[in-house]
Amino acid sequence: MRTKAKRAGIACAISILIAGAAIGAPRDVPTGDGMYANIKTTRGEITVRLEFQKTPMTVCNFVGLAEGTLAAAGGKPFYDGLAFHRVIADFMIQGGDPAGNGSGGPGYKFPDEFDPGLRHDGPGVLSMANAGPGTNGSQFFITHKATPWLDDKHTVFGRVVQGQEVVDAVKQGDKIEKITIVREGAAAKAFKADQASFDAYLKDSGGAAAAKAKARKDADLATIAAKYPQALKTASGMRYLILKKGTGAKPVAGKTVSVNYKGMFLSGETFDASDLHGGPIDFQAGAGRIIPGWEEAVLDMQVGEKRLVVLPPELAYGERGAGGVIPPNAFLVFEMELVKIK
Template identity: 35%
Template sequence: MNLIKKQMKFLLIAFIASFSAMSCQDKYPDLPDGLYAEFKTNKGTMVAKLFYDKVPVTVANFVGLAEGTHPKLADSLKGKPFYNGITFHRVMDKFMIQGGDPTGTGMGSAGFKFYSEFDTSLSHDKAGILSMANSGGLNTNGSQFFITEVPKTNLDAFYADGSFKNCNMPRTSCHAVFGELVKGIEVQDTISNVKTVQTKPVDPVIIEELNIIRKGADAKAFDAAKVFTEKEPLLPQRLEEQQAAMQEKIKEQAKIAGKAFIEKNKDMEGEVIESPTGLVMILNKAKDGVTPKSTDNVLIQSTGYFENGNLFYTTDTEVAKATNTYNEQADKAGAYEPFPMIYNESATLVPGFREAMLKMNIGDKARIFVPSYLGYGPNGRAPRIPPNANLVFDLEIVGIK
């Protein structure tokens, strides 16, 4: 008899749980098939679509925490909805709201960290973007997340051209987008406007429930624990492959830009040299020019332009005056003088500039196209050179120091 009662009780609990889950799935009949997160807060309800097809590991982390099935959770936390009862501990108007810390201090986590996962089609380019908070670098994601109030593309792990930042550099923002609000954007706005003291709400903004909604066969088949276990270890390799693919794309684009450079300067006197490295030169050789020794320090006159023709640097006084960039104080400090440089591979120049210099003799002049990857690369050189900028230089070796 007791066995029958226990079985009936188990069936009743299972039925209630199943009915509750079905009710949750049917709560938003207007939403198309997909995986969603319902944030029930004391300020209202928000619903976010989760991009499990593009960033499956990041979504699996979030879903696994929300449902208590995450494989890295401590035994004491398994089977419990991790986010229920947690606050939005950091709120910044015209920026974002941040939650996911069980301590409410910004220092807490679920007890583990995992590697970043990015998709260049997902950007912080609008309000309502759901993204991972981290403490810097590629391997500091955990349970904390944020939702944007306004576009903040500077938080992306990549630049506008799709090339990746060096996310392990200090003070470099690289956050992984994994969803966006499809309902309740006004709730996000309400939360972002609550009274705060040093970004912490005076009156707690609480996630009362965070429910995962599965609509359609694909979403229902999404096994968060399995996805995280199988795919999370592969994330460093995935990022390397993404970066390599983008570098190949940049090189292909640079080839096109190099051809355009030749066409633009087709009337310029000199030999056109297209190096296998991607450097393009129009070299005007001096008559009886002397080749420097590898121990010589040559004197270089140089002017640098962006592809659009805008000047960013010159050692030539006349060029500076002609472009209205002349600075008298800089002139007195010696800025408009040829600079010395050792004539060998140890020269402290960007690779494209160095390669061009070593093809030149005393008195030679050249206009060169330096593709970004032979220049300042994905990091650029603040404040003048933006990331992944192709550059054009006019060079002349005027003598030996």
């Protein structure tokens, strides 16, 4: 009986060790060609395949910080010893902040680098944390599940190939003990992650981003010209059509006005309307509390007037967009009716 009990105890101990090893033991990095990051954490190891060909600037930044080859790292591995400062169950784990509270970074920001083939489409997606468009630094996150609402808002630059169970086990405050970059194949071995390479990617991205933005703006202006050929244009770049003439007074700066409105994208899709909020909204005209295009339009309207206005991004929500609803650099269309002046 003692022998059987002893054997059972040994078997149980071995089972526990094996179960523990499934999470905590060192892992073999995949041998297929590519670039990999082995992230050794308090809970075990996570291996991520890095998309260095689709998102070279972002991978250059991550690898350069991890290996200490970017100037911001000061010649030392930037990530080693940092905590996963933000962990949300059934969502993601976030790390890479030297401040440890979500406010820190490497001392610079760089643009987004979206690829249509890289989506937040499942668990194990490695993506950049940011505070808005073009504010990438050192913080990154790894998903627990698909998070499609983050597509084209956060740069996906890798995916877990081993250790998703470790991702799922990480708790807030757990540490990144060490990140090791492994290069397999000629292309990965030729990929450089030094300061000169990162600076070159930044320069190229600026030109590419400018060209892309211009192409989008030209397309939007062509759409506006086709949909609203009779629209008048002001010096600021706002276009408008008077849908119904008013008969009352025009407001002056400082007066409170009541306005009915419907906000639409160029596609015609409605994103907001005063009807959804119980009727017209009140605000003080000329006080700078609303978007510039609205200020300009309402101060030029008579009570009872209804007009359609087309606002360029600089008169609406600009480069940042708004509330996850208005994308960056969006032209917006509003139907506005000046109901009364209080």
